[in-house]
Each structure stands twice: as C-alpha cells, then as structure tokens.
Amino acid sequence: MTDAPILIRSVEILSDDWAILKKFTFDYRRRDGSLERQVRQTYDRGHGAVILPYDPGRGTVLLVRQFRLPAYVSGHSEPLIEACAGLLDKDNPETCIRREAEEELGYRLRETEPVFHVFMSPGSVTERLMFFIARYSPEDRVGEGGGDRHEGEDIEVLEMALDEALAMVDQGRIVDGKTIMLLQHLKLKGL
Missing domain, CATH: 2.20.25 (N-terminal domain of TfIIb)
Structure with a gap:
C-alpha cells in the first residue's frame, strides 16, 4: 500500500x-x-446548485414547496419548503441555478453570488452542492414557475418574509438543510 x-x-x-x-x-x-x-x-446522482433569492427592500425571500418521497417515507408527510435547487446536468453551477430559478420560481435573476460549496451528506452521497444568493424584485418575474412537468415537478412558489421563514425553521416547518443554511446565512450577513 x-x-x-x-x-x-x-x-x-x-x-x-x-x-x-x-x-x-x-x-x-x-x-x-x-x-x-x-x-x-x-x-x-451528480452535483447540484441551490439559490435563495432575497429582496432586501421588502425583507422577503423566494422558496418552493414540493413533495419529496425520501422525506415522506421517513415520516414527514407534508411537502418540503425549500430553496430552489437542481442538478447541474453538465452545466456550470451558475448556468444551472439561473435555469432552475426561471423554471421553478418564474424569476430571471440578474446577479448571483456564490456563498458555499459543500458536501451535504458525505457519509454516502457523492453530490457537492454550490450555494448561491441573489437579489430579486417583483420586476424580475418572467413566468409562473412551478417546475418542469415532464420531470415530474409540481412546485408551489412561496414568497415570505425572511423572519417568517426563520420562525418556520424554529417551529420545525422548514426542515431542509440547504434551505436552513441559506436562511441563516442571509440573517447573519444582515441582508
């Protein structure tokens, strides 16, 4: 050896x-x-990217709610509230997350800011996830969002106050790790 x-x-x-x-x-x-x-x-299953759009003027964030089978079979019967995310599919992380933001959220984001590049579950999953934040405003909306029906996506777009989302973490209503990390990052940075 x-x-x-x-x-x-x-x-x-x-x-x-x-x-x-x-x-x-x-x-x-x-x-x-x-x-x-x-x-x-x-x-x-490949690498991915995740983004949390925020509107500093209104104090809001954009999240999604969707059914996740692994959470369901683990006893979490409600759809998960999450940050917008997707697999890279041979794209670079920024191209991927811009595509996902339009597809899932219905927003065309102007400038994205990378914040982390982490392994989410390194004990068994090879995926590395690139985390982004981005400013948005109502004028950036270009569609309804909701995901790609051909990929089996049925996504509800949620806009809420950052403080409300953080309260949902404390209440156990937001239980997705990547989402919690991005919400706390925004709060810590005072954004």
Whole structure:
C-alpha cells in the first residue's frame, strides 16, 4: 500500500437507474498506521446548485414547496419548503441555478453570488452542492414557475418574509438543510 490513506480493492455497481449506487471494498490506513478492510456504498446522482433569492427592500425571500418521497417515507408527510435547487446536468453551477430559478420560481435573476460549496451528506452521497444568493424584485418575474412537468415537478412558489421563514425553521416547518443554511446565512450577513 502507498502513502495514500486508502487503496480501493473492488468497485461493484449495485444500481444504475435514477442514480448510481456503488459498493466499494478498500483498505484504509488508520492514523496509528494499521490497515483495516472496509466496505462502503456511495450514491451518485451528480452535483447540484441551490439559490435563495432575497429582496432586501421588502425583507422577503423566494422558496418552493414540493413533495419529496425520501422525506415522506421517513415520516414527514407534508411537502418540503425549500430553496430552489437542481442538478447541474453538465452545466456550470451558475448556468444551472439561473435555469432552475426561471423554471421553478418564474424569476430571471440578474446577479448571483456564490456563498458555499459543500458536501451535504458525505457519509454516502457523492453530490457537492454550490450555494448561491441573489437579489430579486417583483420586476424580475418572467413566468409562473412551478417546475418542469415532464420531470415530474409540481412546485408551489412561496414568497415570505425572511423572519417568517426563520420562525418556520424554529417551529420545525422548514426542515431542509440547504434551505436552513441559506436562511441563516442571509440573517447573519444582515441582508
């Protein structure tokens, strides 16, 4: 084994449907120098981007509400309230999130500002998510939003006060991690 902390011994594709589920068997060099054989699975659906548009003059943000099967089967029966997001689909993060904002929110955003580039669930999911914020105003609305019906999306656009959204986090009504991070970022920055 080299100086690298792991040596991959085998990779098995368990599923290649909506995403790719792989099983890795590898040797891991522990901090004490000993080797340990481990088996882990990774779920790869590509990388993504998320954006939270805000109107500083009115103190509002744009969010979406949509059904999420993983949340439902985990006991959360209500549709989730989230920041607008999507998979990159071979685009760069800014192109992706501008497309998603028009498709989901019905807004054409002028300037986007990157704020984080993070792994959301690195224990098993390979996705890295680029976070953005952007100013918006009612004049930026170019459509109804609602998502792409051909992709199975049925999205409700929500405009609410930032403080109301933060109160919904405290009440357990907003439970999506990426959304909570962006709402708190706006509040901390005083935007």
